[in-house]
Amino acid sequence: MARDGRTVARNTKLTRARGRALSPSGSREPMSRQELAEAVNTYLWATFHRRASLDGSYVGKLENGEHRWPNEQYRQAFRAVLGVETDAELGFYPTRRRRASTVSGPHELKVVGSGGSEGGSRMLVISPDEAAEMLAHLQQQWHILVRADNLFGPRHALTGVEAQLAVLQELMNADVDEFRVPTVRLAAQYAESAAWLHEDADDMERARHWTSQAMEWAYAAGDHTMVSWTAYRRSQQLTADGFATQAIGLAQAARRDEDQLPGPMRAAIRVQEAIGFALRQDESASQRLLDEALSLAGDDRNGDAQGGHGSFCTSGYIEAHRAQCLVLLDSPQRAIEHYEQALPALAPVYRRDRAAALAGKATAHAAADQPEEAAATARMALPMARRAGSQRIVRRLTAVGATLYPHRNLEAVAGLLHELNEVAS
Incomplete structure (x- = not known):
């Protein structure tokens, strides 16, 4: 059965890959559909902190061509669990064909709309000119997102960066050589931005993940x-x-x-x-x-x-x-x-840089045994950091508060500790 051009009649490659994988129970029996689904769920949580509830029925539908292809994170999980390196080894990609023509001319570029295995989407067919326009638009959007980050912080920018990364990851899967390098290069740029935004949100695990991904894509793009x-x-x-x-x-x-x-x-x-x-x-x-x-x-x-x-x-x-x-x-x-x-x-x-500098100044006042000045400076920085959504700076200010706790009898210090408690509650 075909659905929106995204399934195949019967995914024998996925079936064979599962048949070669040993059961996690330690037996020599091939991995069952349910075992594969549970292993994929575990991988998604451990790697992406993404909760999934796939079951054997879902795997069966993939194998029988009754379900759309999984999104990139799901495909990565299937590759890792089944010990293969490419999506093609699992049968997730049919052969893409260029438009037949007797003369040299533009060809079709198929791009699968993002939305994952659960959301509906359709296959887009675009020309090279349209692809070039898309990349130019995404490049300009990156500058807009950088400005949004500087003005409003990661809460506002991260959603946009992740949405554009999803589009770029789909574009990278397109079988058009002349667009692969510029697409991968731009994806590296967005991935580095995602790393920074996660870091500012104090999520270092995701920050390191996206830094590594950006480095990999940058190297691949030369x-x-x-x-x-x-x-x-x-x-x-x-x-x-x-x-x-x-x-x-x-x-x-x-x-x-x-x-x-x-x-x-x-x-x-x-x-x-x-x-x-x-x-x-x-x-x-x-x-x-x-x-x-x-x-x-x-x-x-x-x-x-x-x-x-x-x-x-x-x-x-x-x-x-x-x-x-x-x-x-x-x-x-x-x-x-x-x-x-x-x-x-x-x-x-650069509002966040100002908040970070004030947090640093508060740290310096505390180190110089100037508790009132430290508290007053930290209290200036705290609302800036909160408006910017910078948990990284809030954590620094919390450390200043902990240093000043012995001086809690001072009015300025008591005020800072109260405000920090409100943030934590």
């Missing part, structure tokens, strides 16, 4: 700029976990071929390397890198990354991170002075 950028992003994640040496190594790898990178991106990578050296208590190396970054700083006042990755790395951003390095180097009073200089220099569109 996009050396994005490979460098994903190395930079992974270095940031390692710094947050306290792994200074590994973070420095990845930052240095990210700028190995920096003559090919735009100036603001080179600046951002240097800032990241400087933080790694500060974490390792090497002030000289840290300050030198920050000085170098200033000579490469960007000047993005719109927050839409039209200048490419690293556009956010303005002089204000660099000085705020110089202050962060000074906190790591146990020089909180010097850090406070730099935060006071950096905050007015941050462009208004």
Whole structure:
């Protein structure tokens, strides 16, 4: 039975793959349909935190051509459980044919609308010109989503990024060679954005997943700029976990071929390397890198990354991170002075950067044994972080509150602790 062009008469490949897979019970019997469904459910939860309730009947419908093909996450789960590398080995893709023509001309590109195995969708047939328009639109949408992130935070941007990633993943499955590389390149760009948004939402597991995916796609597309950028992003994640040496190594790898990178991106990578050296208590190396970054700083006042990755790395951003390095180097009073200089220099569109700088300044005040100033600064940052949906910054402010708890008799500290309790409740 065929349905919307997305099923085959009988999926013998999937049946054979299941027949070769051993039962998880330890017996030599082939995996049953129910066992396969349960294994896929387990994989989806462990890998994507996605609850699914597939059963043997669902597998049977796939094998008999009575169900639409699964979406990408489901297909990945089937591949992993059955030990195959491609969808073709499971029979999820029929042969795609180009339009017959006696002369050289445009061919059809089939794109399966997203919606997953449970939602309805239809097969779209588009021309190469339409595909090019779609990619141009998605590229422009990326800039809009970056600006939305800077204005409103991950809550507003993440839904759009994930929706566009679903479209790009379907486009990557299309059998048209000339569009594969630009599609994969753009998918890497969106995946890196998804990583950052999850990180700001304090979901580090998903952040690391999308960083790895972005790096894989960037490498597949031969996009050396994005490979460098994903190395930079992974270095940031390692710094947050306290792994200074590994973070420095990845930052240095990210700028190995920096003559090919735009100036603001080179600046951002240097800032990241400087933080790694500060974490390792090497002030000289840290300050030198920050000085170098200033000579490469960007000047993005719109927050839409039209200048490419690293556009956010303005002089204000660099000085705020110089202050962060000074906190790591146990020089909180010097850090406070730099935060006071950096905050007015941050462009208004970078609201989250302002909240992060205020959180850093509060941390510096607390380290300098200035509890009232620390509490007052943290109370300025907290509503900004909440409006931006930045759980990452809220967590930093919660840590400041914990540090100030012994001073809870002070009015400013008591007020901060009350506000933090309201956020947690």
